[in-house]
Amino acid sequence: MSHPQAIVLVGVIISILTLGVVTVLGSAKDENSTSNTKQFGGHTPGYGTYQTTGSVLDPTSLPTDPKNSVVDPMKFLREFNHGRVSHSADGSTIREFTVIASDQSTREISPGVNYNVWTFNNTVPGPTLRATEGDLIRINFINNGSGFHTMHFHGIHPSEMDGVFEGIAPGGKFTYEFIAEPFGVFPYHCHIQPLEEHITHGLYGTLIIDPKKPRANADEMVMMMNGYDTDFDTENNFYTVNGIPYYYMHHPIKIEEGKLIRIYLVNMLEFDPLNNFHLHANLFNFYKTGTSLVPDEYTDIVTMNQGERGILEFSYKFPGKYMFHAHKTEFAEKGWMGSFLVTEPENAVNASSFTNITTAITNPTNGGLS
Amino acid sequence: MERETGIIKDSISKKKIVFFGIVPFAILSMMIVLILSYPSLFFSGQFIVVPEISIEKVEFEPLKIIATVSNTGHSEVSIVQADVNDRIHSAAMEPDNTLERFESARVIIPFSWNEGQPYGIGLTTDDGTRFEKTIQFATLTPQPTLKQASNFALIGTYVGVIPVMIGLLWYPFIRKLSLNKYNFFLSFTLGLLVFLGMDALLEGNEIVVRDISSAFHGQMLLIMVAILSLVSLIYISSKLMKNARAKSSEPEYPVYTEVSKEDGSNVSSVQSSRQHLIIRPVALSMMIAIGIGLHNFGEGLAIGAAVLLGEVALSSFLILGFTLHNTTEGLAIVAPMARNKKLAIAKLILMGLIAGVPTIIGSWIGGFLYSPLATIIFLGIGAGAIFQVVYSVGSWMYYNNNKVLASLPIVSGFMLGIFIMYITGLLV
Incomplete structure (x- = not known):
């Protein structure tokens, strides 16, 4: 008689214990009642x-x-390094630059994301070097x-200035010297193999050679x-x-209405076979x-493979x-997007008030976030 | 001489024993202090700490995706970015985005998801490593409402209670069987149970592979819990049987004497197996019912979790499969009672409820508070309980059949039991 009852009792006890354990394991301790509420979201329409x-x-x-950012994109945007200028005996311009390669520092490349970048002059991308056609x-x-x-x-230069066959050892130095030709936009990058590794870590930059006129x-x-x-x-x-990523979305690039804008655009994207640039509500000469x-084309979109580049006006x-x-939307939604804020040139008061309104409309959460 | 030296040694060794007991601990603690204070003595170069997080659960609410993530690595980790289908999105993390070891948190991603579509939820740690969990198809996470609870109760009733009750209806049939046929059905039951036990372990393993980080050693946990459950249930049941028998004035083996009377089998076997025979058929049935109840609790957890995780669209066909599959469980419960003279309808119904109702409770818990770790623990307990029943029924049959189990009815019953479970299992 009492045997089954005893077993039922055991069953009941086990069930109670199990229920207890499940409840403890199931209820994660997510109650943290601080009045410190913050807002998030809101920059995507409809959310x-x-x-x-x-x-x-x-x-x-x-x-x-x-402070720990891999680059200051706003400073980088319009920063052109013309070098230390001197003149040779025949009167031609000599532009001298110093570029230091490093590969040891870990820097913030997106909010909170730290990555071991390899840099020319401490930033990714490296410095934008600029010369005029014919300069040394x-x-x-x-x-x-x-x-x-x-x-x-x-670009055009002698074999020994090509930076391919003679790698520079750690602590080593080398002087690259060549005449700037032809005019155009040129990428530069480290050419040590595995090339993919050196490029994806950040060893690249832009050289602009201006036409003589x-x-x-x-x-x-x-x-x-x-x-x-x-x-x-x-x-x-x-x-x-x-x-x-996203930098110019929350820090729009301010430009003037009607003013000619010229962008030197270079694609050094690794792994993906192509990349592109699409401009809203406008077309550009490419x-x-x-x-x-x-110009080769009047368009609102330009597609480039790695190493390809051009000028947009x-x-x-x-x-x-x-x-x-x-306009490869995957890239856009993983950081490759930005914005221009076009203001009226003469009336500074109007422009600034307009700026405030636009920022408030498009980014209502910013106030609560910092 | 020998005795004297022995005494002297004993008196000295009391201290020595304590000393030698402590020495290994002392050396061990010195080693620990040394390693922690001067790691450079042992390791050249830097320690590379690899972060590891695991996304344990993803829930879908209107315009929101909520992921539960825990730090299963060896050091503190910060989660700095969230994405849906590898596209970065704004998100919030509560209580905060820094997780200590084994701490967990919720990531809330505002997202306009579509019913029935697969989604990959990704989280990136501060060193840029991305972790992802894929959900086969998104479906609104069941909220603990009365409607949802009664929905689960209905599923649980169909999957757990009704089939067991249907199985119990075999009781009158089983009672009329000869000993050979009775043995056949009892071993058939054993076959069913062995299948159920293995099924629980395999199901647990699936959850381990899918949802549990390697840091928890899920497979080992599952097997360990099953063994602990088996051993402790064997101990508890035999202890309780002994105590109950000591208190009751009933003869020790009433059922067995009945069996021997009816079949006119030899009395010597009764004598020889006296010490081992401690379980009566009703108790045996009850143990099977409890074992199956524990198993069905785990099954209920898995069903609830499957609905929660959007892995199963519970179709009527699936429920039918479960119903057929579980009907055999009722048969397992009535089989030992076949030789009982008394009809115990009330007890049978009670046993049916004990075996079936945990499915409902399990589906509630699984559906509303899914925890993969808890699920595998209960699947382990269920498997252990099933194997304990196998042990009890097996030893009961062993002593009831002159310690010979290798007879045709028993072997064929066992094999058919496993096979039938496999066939009905194909429907699930």
Whole structure:
């Protein structure tokens, strides 16, 4: 008689214990009642904003810490390094640059994401070097890294200045010297194998050679399209223009209505076979490789393979905020997007008030985030 | 001489024993202190700490995806970016985005997801490593509402209670069988149970592979829990049987004497197996019912979790498969009672409920508070319980058949039992 009852009792006890354990394991300790609520979301139309007591993971609204940032994209945008200028006996211009390669530092490439970058002069992308056709370019290259590195320039120069066959050892130096020709936009990058590794870590930059008769006066900027494979699976985790994903989305590039804008655009994206640039609400004249003064195309989108580049010229007809991004939407949604804020040139008061309104409309969450 | 030295040695060794007991611990603690204080003595170069997180659960709410993530690596880790289908999205992390070892947190991603579509939820740690979990098809996560609870209860009833009850209806049939046929059905039951036990372990293993980080050693945990459950249930049941028998004035083996009377089998076997025969058929049935109940609890957890995780669209065909599969469980419960003279309808119904109702409770818990770790623990307990029943029924048959199990009815019954389970299992 009592045997089954005893077993039932055991059964009941076991069930109670099991229920207890499940409840304990199931209820994760997520109750953390702080009144410190923050807003997140809201920059994508139709999504609204959300409240949280926790941390916000939001690369499109949060500014990157400038101190540990791999580059300051706003500074980089319009920074052209013309070198130390001197003149040779025959009167031609000599431009001397110092470029230091390093490969040891870990820097922030997207909010919170740290990655071991290999750099020319401490930034990714490396410095934008600029000369005029016919100048003598002299680059004092110092390898401050732990492995071999070189500088390989696209353009016309002698074999020994090509930076391919003679790797520069750690601690070593080399002087690259060549006449700037022809005019155009040229990438430079490290040419030590595995090439893929040296490029994807960040050893690249832009060389601009201006024609002897300068191009028309314009608001000039350089844009380097790149990516980062932070988990080494030969697929990029982040795509950027000028080094930091989404940067120009939350820091729009201010330009003037009607003013000629000239962009020196270079694609150094590794792994993906192509990349592109699409401009909103406008078209641009495209000068492939920048080697001609006659535009090749009048378009709103240009597609490039790795190493390809060109010059874009356009001006905005109406004030407002306009996006530009890769029309490979995957790249756009992994960081390769930005925006121009077009303001009216004369009336500074109007322009600034307009700026505030636009920022408030498009980015309502920023106030609560910092 | 020998004795004297022995005494002297004993008196000295008391201290020595304590000393030698402590020495290994002392050396061990010195080693630990040394390694922790001067790691450079042992390791050249830098320690490379590889972060590891595991996304344990992904829930879908209107315009929101919520991932539960835990740090299963060896050091603290920060999660800095979230993505859906490898596209970066704004997200919030509660309580915060820094996880200590084994800590877990929720990542809330506002996202307009579509019903029935697969989604990969990715999280990137501060060193740029991306971790992903793929959900086969998105479906609104069941909320603990009355409607959803009664929905689970209905599924649980169809899958657990009704089939067991149907199986019990074989009781009158089983009672009329000869000893050989009775042995056949009892070993048939054993076959069913062995299948169920293995099935629970395999199902647990699937969850381990899918949802549990290697840091928890899920496979070992599953097997360990099953063994612990088996051993402790064997111990508890035999202890309780002894105590109950000591208290009751009933004869020790009433059922067995009945069996021997009816069949006129030899009395000597009764004598020889006296010490071992401690379980009566009703108790045996009850143990089977409890074992199956524990098993069905685990099955319920798995069903609830499958609905929660959007892995199964519970179709009527699937429920039918479960029903057929589980009907055999009712048969397992009634089989030992076949030789009982008394009809115990109330007890049978009670046993049916004990075996079947845990399915409902399991589906509630699995569906509303899914925890893969808890699920494999209960699948392990269920497997252990099933094997304990196998042990009890097996030893009961062993002593009831003159310690010979290799007879045609028993062997064929056992094999058919496993085979039938396999066939009905194909429907699930």
